[in-house]
Amino acid sequence: MNMNAYRTRAERGELQLGTWITMIRTPAVLTLLKAAGLDFARVDMEHSPFSMETVADMAALARALEFPLVVRPPEGNREWITRLLDAGVWNLHIPQVDTPEQAAEIAACAHYAPQGARGVYGFGPHTEYRTLPPGEHMAAANARVHVTAMLETRRAFDRLDEIAAVPGIDALTIGPTDLAQDLGVLGAPNQRQVLDLHRRYVVDAARKHGKAVAMVTDSAEGVRQMVALGATIINYSSDAAVLRAGYAGALDAMRKPF
Numbered sequence: 001m002n003m004n005a006y007r008t009r010a011e012r013g014e015l016q017l018g019t020w021i022t023m024i025r026t027p028a029v030l031t032l033l034k035a036a037g038l039d040f041a042r043v044d045m046e047h048s049p050f051s052m053e054t055v056a057d058m059a060a061l062a063r064a065l066e067f068p069l070v071v072r073p074p075e076g077n078r079e080w081i082t083r084l085l086d087a088g089v090w091n092l093h094i095p096q097v098d099t100p101e102q103a104a105e106i107a108a109c110a111h112y113a114p115q116g117a118r119g120v121y122g123f124g125p126h127t128e129y130r131t132l133p134p135g136e137h138m139a140a141a142n143a144r145v146h147v148t149a150m151l152e153t154r155r156a157f158d159r160l161d162e163i164a165a166v167p168g169i170d171a172l173t174i175g176p177t178d179l180a181q182d183l184g185v186l187g188a189p190n191q192r193q194v195l196d197l198h199r200r201y202v203v204d205a206a207r208k209h210g211k212a213v214a215m216v217t218d219s220a221e222g223v224r225q226m227v228a229l230g231a232t233i234i235n236y237s238s239d240a241a242v243l244r245a246g247y248a249g250a251l252d253a254m255r256k257p258f
Helices: 005-012 029-035 052-065 078-086 100-110 134-144 154-158 160-164 176-183 191-209 220-229 239-255
Strands: 016-021 040-044 069-072 091-094 146-151 171-174 212-217 233-238
Touching: 005 016, 005 146, 016 029, 016 239, 029 040, 029 052, 040 052, 052 069, 052 078, 069 146, 078 091, 078 100, 100 146, 100 160, 146 160, 154 160, 160 191, 171 191, 176 191, 191 212, 191 220, 212 220, 220 233, 233 239
Parallel strands: 016 040, 016 233, 040 069, 069 091, 091 146, 146 171, 171 212, 212 233
Antiparallel strands: none
Protein backbone atom coordinates (compact mmCIF):
# COMPACT_ATOMS: atom_id res chain seq x y z
CA MET A 1 0.00 0.00 0.00
CA ASN A 2 1.14 3.54 -0.76
CA MET A 3 2.82 5.54 1.96
CA ASN A 4 1.65 8.97 3.08
CA ALA A 5 4.05 11.62 1.74
CA TYR A 6 2.56 14.21 4.11
CA ARG A 7 3.46 12.14 7.16
CA THR A 8 6.85 11.15 5.76
CA ARG A 9 7.84 14.76 5.13
CA ALA A 10 6.54 15.81 8.55
CA GLU A 11 8.66 13.16 10.26
CA ARG A 12 11.71 14.40 8.37
CA GLY A 13 11.00 17.99 9.35
CA GLU A 14 10.65 19.08 5.73
CA LEU A 15 8.77 22.27 4.91
CA GLN A 16 5.31 21.69 3.40
CA LEU A 17 3.18 24.48 1.95
CA GLY A 18 -0.52 23.94 1.33
CA THR A 19 -3.81 25.81 1.15
CA TRP A 20 -7.35 25.57 2.47
CA ILE A 21 -10.08 24.38 0.11
CA THR A 22 -13.22 26.14 1.31
CA MET A 23 -15.22 26.76 -1.85
CA ILE A 24 -14.21 24.71 -4.91
CA ARG A 25 -15.95 21.36 -4.62
CA THR A 26 -14.77 19.69 -7.82
CA PRO A 27 -12.01 17.13 -7.10
CA ALA A 28 -10.14 18.39 -10.20
CA VAL A 29 -8.99 21.39 -8.16
CA LEU A 30 -6.39 19.06 -6.63
CA THR A 31 -4.77 18.63 -10.05
CA LEU A 32 -4.53 22.41 -10.38
CA LEU A 33 -3.10 22.88 -6.89
CA LYS A 34 -0.49 20.17 -7.42
CA ALA A 35 0.49 21.74 -10.75
CA ALA A 36 0.88 25.08 -8.98
CA GLY A 37 3.54 23.50 -6.78
CA LEU A 38 1.70 23.11 -3.47
CA ASP A 39 2.61 20.19 -1.23
CA PHE A 40 -0.88 19.46 0.11
CA ALA A 41 -4.47 20.68 0.19
CA ARG A 42 -6.64 20.94 3.29
CA VAL A 43 -10.41 20.60 2.97
CA ASP A 44 -12.47 22.44 5.56
CA MET A 45 -15.63 20.56 6.54
CA GLU A 46 -16.09 22.56 9.74
CA HIS A 47 -16.91 25.90 8.13
CA SER A 48 -17.64 24.91 4.50
CA PRO A 49 -20.47 23.01 2.77
CA PHE A 50 -18.53 19.90 1.70
CA SER A 51 -20.37 16.59 1.85
CA MET A 52 -18.85 13.19 2.65
CA GLU A 53 -19.42 12.14 -0.96
CA THR A 54 -17.42 15.09 -2.28
CA VAL A 55 -14.59 14.55 0.18
CA ALA A 56 -14.48 10.82 -0.63
CA ASP A 57 -14.13 11.67 -4.35
CA MET A 58 -11.39 14.18 -3.53
CA ALA A 59 -9.59 11.58 -1.42
CA ALA A 60 -9.68 9.06 -4.27
CA LEU A 61 -8.14 11.55 -6.70
CA ALA A 62 -5.60 12.70 -4.10
CA ARG A 63 -4.38 9.12 -3.68
CA ALA A 64 -4.16 8.64 -7.44
CA LEU A 65 -2.21 11.89 -7.84
CA GLU A 66 -0.05 11.15 -4.78
CA PHE A 67 -1.00 14.65 -3.64
CA PRO A 68 -1.74 14.68 0.10
CA LEU A 69 -5.22 15.64 1.19
CA VAL A 70 -5.86 16.83 4.74
CA VAL A 71 -9.42 17.14 6.08
CA ARG A 72 -10.75 19.14 9.01
CA PRO A 73 -13.98 17.46 10.14
CA PRO A 74 -16.76 19.41 11.88
CA GLU A 75 -15.87 17.61 15.12
CA GLY A 76 -13.19 15.23 16.32
CA ASN A 77 -15.49 12.38 17.32
CA ARG A 78 -15.55 8.69 16.48
CA GLU A 79 -18.21 9.05 13.77
CA TRP A 80 -16.35 11.66 11.72
CA ILE A 81 -12.92 10.11 12.20
CA THR A 82 -14.12 6.63 11.23
CA ARG A 83 -16.03 7.83 8.15
CA LEU A 84 -13.17 9.95 6.86
CA LEU A 85 -10.49 7.31 7.39
CA ASP A 86 -12.65 4.61 5.79
CA ALA A 87 -13.24 6.95 2.84
CA GLY A 88 -9.50 6.92 2.25
CA VAL A 89 -8.53 10.19 3.94
CA TRP A 90 -5.12 9.78 5.54
CA ASN A 91 -4.58 13.14 7.24
CA LEU A 92 -6.89 14.65 9.86
CA HIS A 93 -6.86 18.21 11.19
CA ILE A 94 -9.00 18.02 14.32
CA PRO A 95 -10.61 21.20 15.72
CA GLN A 96 -11.30 22.23 19.32
CA VAL A 97 -9.01 19.84 21.17
CA ASP A 98 -9.23 21.09 24.76
CA THR A 99 -7.98 18.25 26.99
CA PRO A 100 -5.50 15.35 26.91
CA GLU A 101 -8.42 12.99 27.45
CA GLN A 102 -10.04 14.30 24.29
CA ALA A 103 -6.73 14.04 22.41
CA ALA A 104 -6.31 10.45 23.58
CA GLU A 105 -9.82 9.55 22.38
CA ILE A 106 -9.09 11.12 18.98
CA ALA A 107 -5.84 9.18 18.69
CA ALA A 108 -7.59 5.94 19.68
CA CYS A 109 -10.30 6.44 17.05
CA ALA A 110 -7.67 7.07 14.37
CA HIS A 111 -5.52 4.00 15.04
CA TYR A 112 -6.15 0.27 15.07
CA ALA A 113 -5.01 -1.93 17.94
CA PRO A 114 -2.62 -2.03 19.65
CA GLN A 115 -2.19 1.75 19.31
CA GLY A 116 -5.92 2.47 19.45
CA ALA A 117 -9.42 1.12 18.89
CA ARG A 118 -10.33 2.20 15.35
CA GLY A 119 -13.27 0.26 13.99
CA VAL A 120 -12.30 -2.47 11.53
CA TYR A 121 -14.23 -2.73 8.29
CA GLY A 122 -13.52 -5.16 5.43
CA PHE A 123 -12.10 -3.57 2.32
CA GLY A 124 -12.80 -0.30 0.54
CA PRO A 125 -11.07 3.01 -0.19
CA HIS A 126 -9.15 2.66 3.08
CA THR A 127 -7.52 -0.57 1.78
CA GLU A 128 -7.40 0.70 -1.83
CA TYR A 129 -9.98 -2.04 -2.48
CA ARG A 130 -7.45 -4.75 -1.79
CA THR A 131 -8.19 -7.69 0.47
CA LEU A 132 -5.28 -7.77 2.89
CA PRO A 133 -4.47 -9.85 5.96
CA PRO A 134 -5.89 -7.87 8.91
CA GLY A 135 -2.55 -7.51 10.66
CA GLU A 136 -0.85 -6.20 7.53
CA HIS A 137 -3.59 -3.69 6.81
CA MET A 138 -3.82 -2.46 10.40
CA ALA A 139 -0.06 -1.97 10.74
CA ALA A 140 0.15 -0.12 7.42
CA ALA A 141 -2.81 2.11 8.26
CA ASN A 142 -1.38 3.00 11.67
CA ALA A 143 1.94 3.91 10.08
CA ARG A 144 0.24 6.06 7.45
CA VAL A 145 -2.38 8.15 9.28
CA HIS A 146 -1.41 11.64 10.45
CA VAL A 147 -3.37 13.55 13.12
CA THR A 148 -3.05 17.26 13.93
CA ALA A 149 -4.67 18.69 17.05
CA MET A 150 -5.99 22.25 16.93
CA LEU A 151 -5.74 24.20 20.20
CA GLU A 152 -8.34 26.95 20.19
CA THR A 153 -9.15 27.83 23.79
CA ARG A 154 -7.52 29.00 27.03
CA ARG A 155 -8.56 25.66 28.49
CA ALA A 156 -6.41 23.82 25.93
CA PHE A 157 -3.35 25.89 26.80
CA ASP A 158 -3.87 25.22 30.49
CA ARG A 159 -3.11 21.57 29.66
CA LEU A 160 -0.89 22.07 26.61
CA ASP A 161 1.98 19.89 27.82
CA GLU A 162 -0.36 16.98 28.56
CA ILE A 163 -2.02 17.26 25.16
CA ALA A 164 1.36 17.40 23.41
CA ALA A 165 2.44 14.23 25.22
CA VAL A 166 -0.44 12.09 23.88
CA PRO A 167 0.79 9.25 21.60
CA GLY A 168 -0.93 9.23 18.21
CA ILE A 169 -1.16 13.01 17.98
CA ASP A 170 1.43 13.87 15.35
CA ALA A 171 1.26 17.66 15.10
CA LEU A 172 0.00 20.66 17.02
CA THR A 173 -1.45 23.95 15.81
CA ILE A 174 -3.68 26.79 16.91
CA GLY A 175 -6.99 28.01 15.57
CA PRO A 176 -6.01 31.69 15.62
CA THR A 177 -9.42 33.33 15.30
CA ASP A 178 -11.25 31.09 17.77
CA LEU A 179 -8.32 31.28 20.17
CA ALA A 180 -8.29 35.08 19.97
CA GLN A 181 -12.03 35.09 20.61
CA ASP A 182 -11.71 32.82 23.64
CA LEU A 183 -8.83 34.89 25.03
CA GLY A 184 -10.82 38.11 24.58
CA VAL A 185 -8.37 39.75 22.15
CA LEU A 186 -10.18 39.28 18.83
CA GLY A 187 -9.91 42.59 17.00
CA ALA A 188 -7.92 44.17 19.83
CA PRO A 189 -4.60 46.00 19.28
CA ASN A 190 -2.68 43.24 21.07
CA GLN A 191 -4.26 40.32 19.19
CA ARG A 192 -1.16 39.58 17.12
CA GLN A 193 1.18 39.71 20.13
CA VAL A 194 -1.03 37.40 22.17
CA LEU A 195 -1.36 34.88 19.33
CA ASP A 196 2.39 34.95 18.65
CA LEU A 197 2.98 34.16 22.32
CA HIS A 198 0.65 31.17 22.13
CA ARG A 199 2.31 30.03 18.90
CA ARG A 200 5.62 29.95 20.78
CA TYR A 201 3.99 27.93 23.56
CA VAL A 202 2.89 25.38 20.93
CA VAL A 203 6.35 25.22 19.34
CA ASP A 204 8.00 24.63 22.72
CA ALA A 205 5.56 21.86 23.66
CA ALA A 206 5.87 20.23 20.23
CA ARG A 207 9.67 20.20 20.40
CA LYS A 208 9.60 18.73 23.89
CA HIS A 209 7.38 15.84 22.82
CA GLY A 210 8.63 15.27 19.26
CA LYS A 211 5.59 16.61 17.42
CA ALA A 212 5.44 18.64 14.23
CA VAL A 213 4.09 22.19 14.21
CA ALA A 214 1.43 23.34 11.73
CA MET A 215 0.46 26.98 11.27
CA VAL A 216 -1.79 29.04 9.01
CA THR A 217 -1.07 32.42 7.42
CA ASP A 218 -2.32 34.57 4.56
CA SER A 219 0.87 36.21 3.26
CA ALA A 220 4.33 35.35 1.99
CA GLU A 221 5.81 37.31 4.88
CA GLY A 222 3.63 35.29 7.24
CA VAL A 223 5.03 32.07 5.79
CA ARG A 224 8.57 33.28 6.48
CA GLN A 225 7.59 34.19 10.04
CA MET A 226 6.05 30.77 10.67
CA VAL A 227 9.16 29.02 9.33
CA ALA A 228 11.36 31.16 11.58
CA LEU A 229 9.10 30.27 14.51
CA GLY A 230 9.58 26.56 13.88
CA ALA A 231 6.55 25.46 11.85
CA THR A 232 7.14 22.96 9.05
CA ILE A 233 3.50 22.46 7.93
CA ILE A 234 2.19 25.80 6.73
CA ASN A 235 -1.21 26.50 5.24
CA TYR A 236 -1.20 29.57 3.00
CA SER A 237 -4.56 31.27 2.50
CA SER A 238 -7.47 29.50 0.75
CA ASP A 239 -8.93 28.89 -2.69
CA ALA A 240 -11.61 31.56 -2.14
CA ALA A 241 -9.19 34.17 -0.78
CA VAL A 242 -6.63 33.67 -3.56
CA LEU A 243 -9.31 33.87 -6.25
CA ARG A 244 -10.83 37.02 -4.79
CA ALA A 245 -7.45 38.71 -4.35
CA GLY A 246 -6.35 37.74 -7.86
CA TYR A 247 -9.48 39.08 -9.55
CA ALA A 248 -9.56 42.21 -7.39
CA GLY A 249 -5.94 43.00 -8.19
CA ALA A 250 -6.38 42.38 -11.91
CA LEU A 251 -9.54 44.48 -12.14
CA ASP A 252 -7.95 47.30 -10.20
CA ALA A 253 -5.03 47.34 -12.66
CA MET A 254 -7.33 47.18 -15.68
CA ARG A 255 -9.60 49.98 -14.46
CA LYS A 256 -6.85 52.45 -13.61
CA PRO A 257 -6.50 53.78 -17.21
CA PHE A 258 -10.21 54.57 -17.23
